[in-house]
Amino acid sequence: MAAQPAVLNAPSxxxxxxxxxxxxxxxxxxxxxxxxxxLLGLPLYHIIQSDYVPSTGEYCPYTxxxxxxxxxxxxxxxxxxxxxxxxxxxxxxxxxNHVAFRVESIEKLEQIKTRLLAHGVEVLxxxxxxxxKSIYFFDPNGIRLELSAQVASEAEMARxxxxxxxxxxxxxxxxxQWRAERAAGKAAGVLKPQQNDRPEYxxxxxx
Numbered sequence: 001m002a003a004q005p006a007v008l009n010a011p012s013x014x015x016x017x018x019x020x021x022x023x024x025x026x027x028x029x030x031x032x033x034x035x036x037x038x039l040l041g042l043p044l045y046h047i048i049q050s051d052y053v054p055s056t057g058e059y060c061p062y063t064x065x066x067x068x069x070x071x072x073x074x075x076x077x078x079x080x081x082x083x084x085x086x087x088x089x090x091x092x093x094x095x096x097n098h099v100a101f102r103v104e105s106i107e108k109l110e111q112i113k114t115r116l117l118a119h120g121v122e123v124l125x126x127x128x129x130x131x132x133k134s135i136y137f138f139d140p141n142g143i144r145l146e147l148s149a150q151v152a153s154e155a156e157m158a159r160x161x162x163x164x165x166x167x168x169x170x171x172x173x174x175x176x177q178w179r180a181e182r183a184a185g186k187a188a189g190v191l192k193p194q195q196n197d198r199p200e201y202x203x204x205x206x207x
Contacts, residue, residue, distance in 0.1 A: 021066060021074035022099055024143055027085035029063055031140045032077050039119055040112070042067035045074065075099065077141070085141045098136070098144035106133060109149040130197070131157065170194055 026032040036042045045068040051061045061081055066074040088094060103109050109126060113135050116123050125135035131152035138144055152160075174194060181187035196202065 018071060019073045021076045023064070023076040023078065024141060025084075025086040026077035026079045026141050027083055028140070029065060029077070029079040032079075033065070035139050036067045036075065039116065039121070042069060042075070069101065088142060094144060095136075098146050100134070100146035100148055103147055103149050106149045106151070109133060109135060109147060112147060128200075131160065167194075 033044055037044050044065060046066040048064040049062070050064075051059060053060055053062075063079045063081070064076060065079070066076040068074055089097065103112065106126075113123050113126070116135075116137060121137050123135050123137045125133070127134050127136070129148075132148045132150045134146050134148040136144060136146050150157075171193065175191055178187050178191040
């Protein structure tokens with residue numbers, strides 16, 4: 001189908017410079033501030049308070065507060081004044097939705113893991129993802145957080161990027177086939193990826 005004139009005449013994408021902020025619901029502002037500022041070291045930087053939501057006009061009193069990362073981006077929260085945190089997605093495993101931050105080295109990753117453990121935060125990892133290593137933990141609002149240290153060089157990451165479109169296209173092709181088989185009653189279970197980049201985490205089948 002031919003593109004509509006409005007699409008053909010649309011301006012090109014603008015450069016997106018960086019993440020400005022990611023926002024989430026907080027159960028309690030002070031509980032959240034203590035975790036992000038006192039434990040993780042992200043300074044409380046900005047706060048907005050209002051009775052009405054500017055984008056929708058709906059009445060919903062809130063305190064919106066921002067913590068600044070070293071690159072100038074933010075993670076932000078809304079305290080709606082009801083001591084309720086967001087519920088997890090009922091159809092999604094808890095490990096899927098998460099926010100990942102980058103630290104400068106494996107040594108810094110080990111340092112913050114030790115600090116979190118000392119404060120009673122349960123931490124998973126260090127997990128090896130080949131191009132980076134990570135630890136995982138939850139904040140007081142149930143958000144899964146990841147801290148990562150890159151181990152691959154920029155040249156290695158650039159080489160990875162040359163394969164990304166082809167690999168995703170193959171996944172999409174296989175998924176269309178899986179959908180057709182499922183519609184015909186032939187597909188069973190979920191679609192597995194075409195390759196396993198982390199075979200070391202598969203259960204051993206040896207004796």
